[in-house]
Amino acid sequence: MGCRxxxxxxxxxxxxxxxxxxxxxxxxxxxxxxxxxxHIGICRIRQSWLRPTRYNTPLSSSVSTYR
Structure with a gap:
């Protein structure tokens, strides 16, 4: 047989x-x-948005230091 x-x-x-x-x-x-x-680059960009810098700190915190 041929199927062996x-x-x-x-x-x-x-x-x-x-x-x-x-x-x-x-x-x-x-x-x-x-x-x-x-997606690694996108996560790094988002993390940089979340880091506090002197330009994106809340105004109340910068005003309270000058009192």
Missing amino acids: LDATQLWERACSRRQWLSQHLQRLTHRFREQARS
């Missing part, structure tokens, strides 16, 4: 499935890594 496979053929098929699975998982994680990398 030997050990070498089975091993080659298993390796190709394993390789496909690892490549598929790598593509999925790579997409998230790229997305995270692109």
